[in-house]
Amino acid sequence: MKRVPAAGGIVINERNEILILFRRSKWDLPKGHLEKGESFEDCALREVKEETGLKNLAIVKYIGTTEHQYYDNILKCEAFKETKWFEMRTWGDCSLHPQVEESIEWIRWVRKEELIFFLRNSYTNIVDIFHQAGLIES
Numbered sequence: 001m002k003r004v005p006a007a008g009g010i011v012i013n014e015r016n017e018i019l020i021l022f023r024r025s026k027w028d029l030p031k032g033h034l035e036k037g038e039s040f041e042d043c044a045l046r047e048v049k050e051e052t053g054l055k056n057l058a059i060v061k062y063i064g065t066t067e068h069q070y071y072d073n074i075l076k077c078e079a080f081k082e083t084k085w086f087e088m089r090t091w092g093d094c095s096l097h098p099q100v101e102e103s104i105e106w107i108r109w110v111r112k113e114e115l116i117f118f119l120r121n122s123y124t125n126i127v128d129i130f131h132q133a134g135l136i137e138s
Contacts, residue, residue, distance in 0.1 A: 002075055005034040006083040007044035010063065010133055011054065013094050017109035018135065019052065020118055024103055027118040029126055031083050032102075040084040048088060052107055053097030060087040064132040066125035085129045112136075 008031025011019040020027050032047035034040065045057055063085040072079040098104035110118060115136055119127050130136045 001069070002072065002077050002079045004072065004075075004079045004081040005040075006031055006081055007034060007040040007047065007086070008032065008083055009044045009048045009057075009059075009086045009088040010129065010135070011048060011052070011057070011088045011090055013090050013109060015109075017111055018115060019054075019090075019096075020108055020110055020115075021051065021098065021104050022106040022108075025121075027122045027126070029085075029129070031085075041086065044084070044086045044088070051099045051102055051104055053095060053099075054090050056090050056092045057088050058090075060089055063087055063129060066129055068123075068125050083125070085132075087133060 008029050010029060021030060022028070030048040030051040032043065034043045041059055045059065048054060048057055065082060065084050067080065067082050069078060069080050096107040098107050112135055115130060119130065119136065
């Protein structure tokens with residue numbers, strides 16, 4: 001099984017709204033594969049910028065790691081993805097531009113109290129990382 005290191009972020013804007021995106025029929029977070037020679041922090045920042053169009057981003061802290069198995073259509077094999085997650089802040093122009101090449105259909109800013117509604121249609125590891133970040137209760 002191929003090991004796939006990745007990184008992503010939970011992004012919070014100046015109004016304390018949280019970014020979520022919709023891809024492959026589920027609410028998700030921006031994340032992606034680590035490139036050769038790249039740190040997890042740099043990967044997370046790059047992936048969030050690419051997938052959302054945000055320009056002003058800063059990492060606040062490391063949140064935790066999630067793991068899952070899946071079939072990778074590019075690698076054409078079963079893969080084990082380990083994703084390192086970071087809390088990020090953004091400011092200024094928060095215009096969102098979904099990266100359609102990554103099957104992202106919509107991106108939204110949601111209030112903390114709205115998260116649970118969206119996470120009903122999400123992946124277990126995304127719900128787990130929101131728990132680890134202290135943004136939803138168990």
